[in-house]
Amino acid sequence: MRNLDRKKWSLEIPYEVGGVTTSMFPDLVVVRADAQGYIFDILEPHDPSRKDNYPKAVGLAKFAEKHWDKFGRIQLIRLKKGVDGREHFYRLDMAKATVRNKVRGITSNEELDRIFDTDAERED
Structure with a gap:
């Protein structure tokens, strides 16, 4: 499901810019079914060149620190070139405490870039 901005039903996650709390609306909320019931995923593809x-x-x-156990996946996703020179999707898995803690x-986009380089999982 496309999680549209600022709808009554949208999933809204707070974040801060310069000490001011604002809202993000992750692009995708995926609902899957398994033998135990429904699983909800939050997937946020994000352009690395944006200031936010x-x-x-x-x-x-x-958000994942508080709610990771209620979701199947909570991921920040980027499209970037791999070592093979081709573009791939890379995912930071916020269900992992080591990733969340980093x-x-x-405090900068450059630090996030380094975490993507060291901790993101490539999807082929």
Whole structure:
């Protein structure tokens, strides 16, 4: 499901910019079914060139810290070139405490870039 901005039904996640709390609306909320019932995923593809990149990542990590056990996946996703020279999707898995802890402490897009380089999982 496309999670549209600012609708009554939209999933809204807070994040801070310069000490002011604002809202992000992750692009996708995926609903899957398994033998135990429904699983909900939050997937946020995000352009790394945007200024709000790292604040939104921090907000998503803080949200995941509180709610990771209620979702199948909570991921920040980028399209970038791999070592093979081709573009691939790379995902930061916010269900992992090590990833959340790294992301929660960043203060720049450059730091987030480094976390993508070291911790993101490539999807082929």
